[in-house]
Amino acid sequence: MILKLLKNRLGSPSLDIQQQIANLPIAKLDKLSDRLLDFNSENELREWIKSNLS
Numbered sequence: 001m002i003l004k005l006l007k008n009r010l011g012s013p014s015l016d017i018q019q020q021i022a023n024l025p026i027a028k029l030d031k032l033s034d035r036l037l038d039f040n041s042e043n044e045l046r047e048w049i050k051s052n053l054s
Contacts, residue, residue, distance in 0.1 A: 002021060002029060002032060002033055002036065003018060003021060005033075005036050006021075006036065006039075006045065009036060009037065009039065010039060010040075010041065010042055010045065011042075013042060013045065014042065017042065017045060017046060017049065020049050020053070021049065024049075024052070024053075028052050031052065032048070032049075032052070035048060
C-alpha cells in the first residue's frame with residue numbers, strides 16, 4: 001500500500017527504493033506512512049529511508 005501511495009505522490013519509485021522499503025521493519029513502515037505526504041521528491045524519500053535504516 002505504501003508503494004502505491006508513493007507512486008501516486010512521486011511517480012514510480014526506483015527499484016532500490018522499493019527494495020529498501022520492503023526491508024523496513026513494521027515500526028519504520030508505520031513512521032513512513034505518517035510522512036508520505038511530506039515528501040516532494042524521491043530524493044527526500046531516499047534521505048528519510050537512509051536516516052531510518054538503523
